[in-house]
Amino acid sequence: MVSPAPHRTYDFVIAANRLPVDRQVKPDGTTTWRTSPGGLVTAMESVMRDREAAWVGWAGFPGEAPQPFDDGHLRLVPVGLSAEELTDYYEGFSNGTLWPLYHDVIVPPTFHRSWWNVYRTVNQRFADHVARVAAEGATVWVHDYQLQLVPAMLRDQRPDLRIGWFNHIPFPPVELFAQLPWRARILRGLLGADFVGFQRPDDARNFIRSCRAVLGATHKGDVVTWGGSDDGRSGAAPRSVRAAAVPISIDAQGFRDLADSPSVKARAQEIRESLGEPEVVLLGVDRLDYTKGIRHRLRAIGELLADGEISPPEVTFVQVATPSRERVEAYRTLREQIEGTVGRINGDFSHLGDTAVHYLHQSYPREEMAALFQVADVMLVTPLRDGMNLVAKEYVTARHDGGGALVLSEFTGAAEELKTAYLCNPHDIAGLKETILRAIRDDHEEKRRRMRSLRRQVRTYDVQVWAQDFLRALEVAPHRPPRSRRS
Numbered sequence: 356m357v358s359p360a361p362h363r364t365y366d367f368v369i370a371a372n373r374l375p376v377d378r379q380v381k382p383d384g385t386t387t388w389r390t391s392p393g394g395l396v397t398a399m400e401s402v403m404r405d406r407e408a409a410w411v412g413w414a415g416f417p418g419e420a421p422q423p424f425d426d427g428h429l430r431l432v433p434v435g436l437s438a439e440e441l442t443d444y445y446e447g448f449s450n451g452t453l454w455p456l457y458h459d460v461i462v463p464p465t466f467h468r469s470w471w472n473v474y475r476t477v478n479q480r481f482a483d484h485v486a487r488v489a490a491e492g493a494t495v496w497v498h499d500y501q502l503q504l505v506p507a508m509l510r511d512q513r514p515d516l517r518i519g520w521f522n523h524i525p526f527p528p529v530e531l532f533a534q535l536p537w538r539a540r541i542l543r544g545l546l547g548a549d550f551v552g553f554q555r556p557d558d559a560r561n562f563i564r565s566c567r568a569v570l571g572a573t574h575k576g577d578v579v580t581w582g583g584s585d586d587g588r589s590g591a592a593p594r595s596v597r598a599a600a601v602p603i604s605i606d607a608q609g610f611r612d613l614a615d616s617p618s619v620k621a622r623a624q625e626i627r628e629s630l631g632e633p634e635v636v637l638l639g640v641d642r643l644d645y646t647k648g649i650r651h652r653l654r655a656i657g658e659l660l661a662d663g664e665i666s667p668p669e670v671t672f673v674q675v676a677t678p679s680r681e682r683v684e685a686y687r688t689l690r691e692q693i694e695g696t697v698g699r700i701n702g703d704f705s706h707l708g709d710t711a712v713h714y715l716h717q718s719y720p721r722e723e724m725a726a727l728f729q730v731a732d733v734m735l736v737t738p739l740r741d742g743m744n745l746v747a748k749e750y751v752t753a754r755h756d757g758g759g760a761l762v763l764s765e766f767t768g769a770a771e772e773l774k775t776a777y778l779c780n781p782h783d784i785a786g787l788k789e790t791i792l793r794a795i796r797d798d799h800e801e802k803r804r805r806m807r808s809l810r811r812q813v814r815t816y817d818v819q820v821w822a823q824d825f826l827r828a829l830e831v832a833p834h835r836p837p838r839s840r841r842s
């Protein structure tokens with residue numbers, strides 16, 4: 356990273372809640388930058404590697420924003436958020452209201468007017484930053500549920516821009532979305548875009564149905580037409596916005612190369628040895644989030660141990676739970692529950708030297724993740740709801756040796772594409788146990804056949820294809836672009 360460059364504008368601008376890097380303060384008070392958590396950054400980092408663009412986002416700590424700076428081809432433009440704004444906009448409205456509402460109300464969403472007001476203020480600040488760095492006629496790609504008002508706020512100031520929005524998480528059915536007191540404002544915010552992209556066709560349909568039900572918009576196929584303005588005044592010129600599914604993916608070649616590197620292979624061997632060379636390693640890798648189904652997974656594992664179907668040292672389970680949103684009440688409660696359950700399971704079923712569940716509440720470098728994936732004979736991806744789940748795609752890519760088996764929840768975006776995985780309903784504990792056992796016990800040829808087809812799918816539709824599809828759709832919006840490779 357180099358020091359601030361002179362102010363200039365960009366033809367391509369990304370707006371996301373987080374910058375690709377977070378500033379960390381070390382115990383000795385010095386600061387360092389490290390890759391931000393989550394699937395959005397994993398995907399967009401590789402998409403943006405060789406593109407010249409500005410990226411507007413929060414730098415990961417409260418207080419005044421650092422000066423914009425360059426990181427390779429990218430101009431990083433930090434947006435400052437005070438501690439109070441983080442509480443109300445990020446932990447509050449984004450992760451206490453929208454996140455649970457958009458994930459099937461697995462925990463009840465909280466509605467606070469004060470959170471909503473700060474969400475608006477912060478969205479306006481993001482829009483203002485983008486408006487300042489975007490060149491005349493620039494393309495702006497806005498990301499995720501934290502910034503749903505930005506498209507309309509930006510269009511108000513800069514009608515010359517081409518604005519796209521992509522939702523990394525599910526968009527809920529109208530029956531749930533309609534609970535939101537600010538439902539019309541959110542939809543109006545999104546309709547400021549030219550194209551809105553979703554993970555699954557069902558998400559795009561849910562959005563279109565909400566526009567019809569809440570705003571009285573009309574639609575023809577996947578194009579929504581609406582004649583209001585952001586502040587609800589009628590009589591504005593009607594705008595047409597296309598809404599379609601463009602499922603996100605990973606940098607398949609890059610991840611394969613990483614997994615193939617001698618150091619990652621050596622590390623994988625080291626991990627297997629440190630686990631005591633078990634016959635079967637089961638692995639879960641998730642942000643510690645209630646949407647990820649970690650409790651249900653542990654319940655199934657606990658019962659399989661109690662039934663005597665699996666036991667250490669032959670079978671061991673490794674759960675990596677990345678720290679996430681630790682100041683939000685529901686996340687704190689979940690952590691206590693999970694750690695209590697792991698403790699109970701290990702108390703009942705581990706022996707000296709043979710651990711039933713290895714639990715790691717830490718973030719790791721990508722090399723370590725790739726090594727862990729290579730060690731996993733069965734990968735357990737069992738969310739109750741997940742927009743996509745990139746871990747599933749990373750796993751099948753890392754296992755290019757043909758080994759391994761993927762147990763995958765039907766309630767992930769990934770399940771729409773990864774159809775030869777061992778699909779499961781994580782709410783059905785008996786069914787989940789059976790599926791895990793099948794993934795352990797099926798013969799090698801059956802598992803190799805499944806994994807081959809999963810790898811082919813991820814290789815063909817990788818993150819670059821996703822970005823091309825999104826940007827092509829945005830370029831010609833509201834019309835449908837020529838057919839992409841996947842359709």
Ligand code: ADP
Nearest residue numbers: 393394395397641642677717718719744745746
């Ligand atoms: P989400 O965006 O909800 O966090 P995804 O599965 O789509 O879920 O993406 C998670 C990303 O974070 C993946 O790239 C995964 O490899 C990475 N990741 C998950 N856990 C860790 C961890 N403990 N350390 C480092 N990276 C992690």
Ligand code: F6P
Nearest residue numbers: 373392393394395396499523524
């Ligand atoms: O994919 C959903 C998402 O909220 C992304 O925006 C982000 O990459 C990830 O989860 C991590 O969440 P947070 O930014 O709240 O740590």
